[in-house]
Amino acid sequence: MSRDIAAVEAEMKGIRFRAWHGEHYVTLAELLVRLGSFVLDLTWRVEFDEIVDPRCAEMERRSADVGMDTLTLLSLTTPFLQLIDAEARGFAGDELMVVLTEFDSSSWDVRAVDERVLSDLRPHYPDAEAL
Numbered sequence: 001m002s003r004d005i006a007a008v009e010a011e012m013k014g015i016r017f018r019a020w021h022g023e024h025y026v027t028l029a030e031l032l033v034r035l036g037s038f039v040l041d042l043t044w045r046v047e048f049d050e051i052v053d054p055r056c057a058e059m060e061r062r063s064a065d066v067g068m069d070t071l072t073l074l075s076l077t078t079p080f081l082q083l084i085d086a087e088a089r090g091f092a093g094d095e096l097m098v099v100l101t102e103f104d105s106s107s108w109d110v111r112a113v114d115e116r117v118l119s120d121l122r123p124h125y126p127d128a129e130a131l
Helices: 005-011 028-035 054-063 070-077 115-124
Strands: 013-018 045-049 086-092 095-103 108-112
Touching: 013 115, 028 070, 028 095, 028 115, 045 054, 045 070, 054 070, 086 115, 108 115
Parallel strands: none
Antiparallel strands: 013 108, 045 086, 086 095, 095 108
16 A cells, blocks of 8 residues: 555655746746656646646646546647646656646746656756755
């Protein structure tokens, strides 16, 4: 049986960085691509506090029960989709592996079970700070 999700989240390490880098907004699609093979086989559950685009409702619908695969999530986030208050949780089976949280279109929190994921992201987002 999998461990309690709240316990796993409490043990995760994380980073926070600005969602805007000059004129460039870091999209969920960009994060998924940067996370690469680590997230490729995960199943995603996505929730939004604010639905800003019909694709957001579609993501919530598709991830409501068993979740959706990474490629489906990626297809729903491109082209450019700016999120407001959203959270995407990636699971390997029943085990939570990564949490991507977007706050008010201004910052991203990335928390992961494997700290190497964070190390791989830091060079792309030099303003990243530990959570």
